[in-house]
Amino acid sequence: GDSVTQMEGPVTLSEEAFLTINCTYTATGYPSLFWYVQYPGEGLQLLLKATKADDKGSNKGFEATYRKETTSFHLEKGSVQVSDSAVYFCALSDSNYQLIWGAGTKLIIKP
Amino acid sequence: SQTIHQWPATLVQPVGSPLSLECTVEGTSNPNLYWYRQAAGRGLQLLFYSIGIDQISSEVPQNLSASRPQDRQFILSSKKLLLSDSGFYLCAWSVTGYEQYFGPGTRLTVT
Numbered sequence: 001g002d003s004v005t006q007m008e009g010p011v012t013l014s015e016e017a018f019l020t021i022n023c024t025y026t027a028t029g030y031p032s033l034f035w036y037v038q039y040p041g042e043g044l045q046l047l048l049k050a051t052k053a054d055d056k057g058s059n060k061g062f063e064a065t066y067r068k069e070t071t072s073f074h075l076e077k078g079s080v081q082v083s084d085s086a087v088y089f090c091a092l093s094d095s096n097y098q099l100i101w102g103a104g105t106k107l108i109i110k111p
Numbered sequence: 112s113q114t115i116h117q118w119p120a121t122l123v124q125p126v127g128s129p130l131s132l133e134c135t136v137e138g139t140s141n142p143n144l145y146w147y148r149q150a151a152g153r154g155l156q157l158l159f160y161s162i163g164i165d166q167i168s169s170e171v172p173q174n175l176s177a178s179r180p181q182d183r184q185f186i187l188s189s190k191k192l193l194l195s196d197s198g199f200y201l202c203a204w205s206v207t208g209y210e211q212y213f214g215p216g217t218r219l220t221v222t
Contacts, residue, residue, distance in 0.1 A: 032209045032210075034210060036213075041216075041218075042215060042216065043117075043201055043213035043214050043215045043216045044155075044201065044203075044213040045213070046210055046211075046212065049209075049210055051209075089154070089155070093209045093210075097143070097205070097209065098157065098160070099211055101154055101155045102154070103153075103154045104153075104154050104155075
């Protein structure tokens, strides 16, 4: 079945560092791909999405490119801030319109 | 614009007591609705989803049940809570069948 694999956390970085959180997937067909962010004690927020190969989703300085050849959707940000500390989830939409979730990656940014 | 509400925000209940969590969506019609559970420090587990009134699918056999008495209302219930029911319960909605939008969540502690 479809699945999503994220890099294990926590990921700890200093403020202004470059961020990459890896996400790879297996799927039949051509799923849409998503990144969600969850701040402590809150629900999930949609951060960005891409619906077809080579699409780049972007929001709040974060970017991710839908790479069909490597089945990846890595999340990147050029300069992280303390306020980016959160848990990040990668997900794909399956053929039944459900979301298949990665396990989440906790990001800790130190000032 | 669309908004999603969940209540209560936090709940402490003894083992064996009943449960009722409510979720309502505003600003959209005939949404798909979802209940997820998130154990501490863990990922998301889909519990139920609904594509319409009285159309509910269960993903995980357990002592929980869900109902959708109105188009934009989704209720999660239990007759007798277990310790293992503790967690963060999230409601979500979708109209495209792809991205989902989450409520603020309910923190349930079973003592």
